[in-house]
Amino acid sequence: MGRNRVAIVGAGMTKFVRRAQETAKELAWKAASKALESCELTLDDIDAVVVDTAPDAFDGIHMNAEYLSDGAGGWGKPVIRGYVGGGTGVFAAIQGWYHVASGLFDTVLVVCEEKMSSCQPHPQGAFLTIFDHTTERPLKPNLLWIFALEMNAYMSRYGLSKKDIALVAVKNKRNAADHPAALLGDPDITVEDILNTEVLAWPVQRGDVSPISDGAVALVMCAEHVARRVTDKPVWVEGVGWSLDTAYWTNRDLSYPTYVEEAARMAYKMAGITEPRKQIHIAEPYDPFDYKELHHLEGLLLFDKGKAPEATALGITQRDGDLPVCPSGGLLGVGNPIAAAGLMKVAEIFWQLRGEAGARQVPGQPKRGVAQAWGDLMQVGTVIVLGI
Amino acid sequence: MKEHVYETVYLREKDFQEGRVLFETWDPNARYAWDAGIAIGRFLQELKAGRLVGTRCANCGRVMVPPRMFCEHCFVPIDEFVPLEDTGTVITFSLCYVTWDMVRIEEPQIPAVIGIDGASPGMGIMHLLGEVDPKAVKIGMRVAAVWKPPEEREGAITDILYFKPL
Secondary structure (H helix, E strand, C coil): CCCCCEEEEEEEEECCECCECCCHHHHHHHHHHHHHHHCCCCHHHCCEEEEECCCHHHHCCCCHHHHCCCCCCCCCCCEECCCCHHHHHHHHHHHHHHHHHCCCCCEEEEEEEEEHHHCCCCCHHHHHHHCCCCCCHHHCCCHHHHHHHHHHHHHHHHCCCHHHHHHHHHHHHHHHCCCCCCCCCCCCCCHHHHHCCCEEEECEEHHHECCECEEEEEEEEEEHHHHHHHCCCCEEEEEEEEEECCCCHHHCCCCCCHHHHHHHHHHHHHHCCCCHHHHCCEEECCCCEHHHHHHHHHHCCCCCCCCHHHHHHCCCCCCCCCCCECCCCHHHHCCECHHHHHHHHHHHHHHHHHCCCHHHCCCCCCCEEEEEEEECCCCEEEEEEEEC | CHHHEECCCECCHHHHHCCCCCCCCCCCCCCCCCCCCHHHHHHHHHHHCCCEEEEECCCCCCEECCCCCECCCCCCECCEEEEECCEEEEEEECEEEECCCCCEEEEEECEEEEEECCCCCCCEEEEEECCCCHHHCCCCCEEEEEECCHHHCCCCHHHEEEEEEC
16 A cells, blocks of 8 residues: 655644633644744645544534634645544544545644633533443443543552552653643652542542643644655654544453554554564653553553553653653643643654753654554544654 | 743633633533433343343354444344343442542442453443442452332333442
8 A cells, every 4th residue: 555654844832731711722723833833834835734622522612623723724724623532632643644645635734722621610521421321321420430440450450559550640740840831740749749649539549640731732744755845854654553442341351451552553563663662762652540651551562461560660661761651741740631632742752753852852862752542432542653 | 842832821710700811601401312222222121120131142152231232343233132140240440539520528439340240251331339348349349239129110220229249
């Protein structure tokens, strides 16, 4: 199958905050304009636009991506919206990739925006509708249940303690202290701080969870002949993959994200990666909860099942470790405006591979990185491999 | 990359209290009535009668709960309903101390995934545990359904009040 080579040549984002005065359109514009400015292109250079945002119900606006498309540079252009829940941010980059890889467009602007704060009294009011309307919602579920049930299944399978898992939150919130867009960066946070936060739905405590956030992120993706003209530091999309598990989530093995493994295998095959642990130098797995980083590292085949916590305790996943994981600070530290948070991970790999991550730069000039997100009914894995 | 970050204006509670920012609100009036469908319709009828049922795929042999009228693996129709026990095993659980909108509750709710006896391994449903000390709940614990009295059942998942230790 003939595919054109695709590069990322620019990235920009807004600061992530708990509640932004800016509207969704304004946030989208800020991120999109920063991405264009970063590679010295203008909207006239853009052939098509991908605008992704998570559930319309957050904003209370039906067709929300279309509503904010003016801010994302969509006026008068071929525009597509994608939505795979929490997996959306990485999926948006995959959509940008196939727009260009197919040969249909040369230059694509990819914009992800999320404004979770609009939904009152709590965005869970919108989230709760993911539960089955007949067999689950009459039990008056709380969205935290699904994560708590999964986290407990993971901990029990491998005999993990809360401390083993809290180390992820500590690492990521510390990393985020060096991210200029971060909401919850804290260079001094300790594992005791995390373990002392209030219990929400045991084993999930406040410190295990990423914050509700507003924000936007954008990328510019283009064909090789454009990339060579625009920059001398293109970052190539080497592989993409995504996979969906059953929506009957109570029938799944909750201790292992099979959907991530399937997505990773698809992306690695495309990238020619046969030994991910040797060939991938940096990873940004999706970490809306601390245990999910561990879960996803195992699904990405970067550690054996149940072994990611040990690697974390040994410092392997620190920014200066053998496999830096979430050097950005992740969702736990930078913030979790759903779709934007996933694309932030792709942007982080882009900046790290270009050596432009500033105080967050991992040592050793990484050549290849993977970003991954997770969502839908907690069942989708979306994976992208970037390289230089 | 600091130059690639656009500042945003962070609103604080005080900004609203002091009337420094303007906003509009809206209460949606969107009500829904969901048809239970073929497989879950039968599931609910059986719940009303105090029984749990699953479906068996004639092709792969999996006995599934919640029941479906098709097998998502084999992609063939299913028409065989099979009776299940109203007992099972706790696959995983949580002790939940907050409501959905983050108001604290004293006595935790105990949601669980319960593998139902008679279904294929790993086939669980979500329900609540009751009549149990939260500290005593364990993965692998054997539990049984506590049903509403027959005259109060309405053909809903809540016809089972909760599961309690066997």
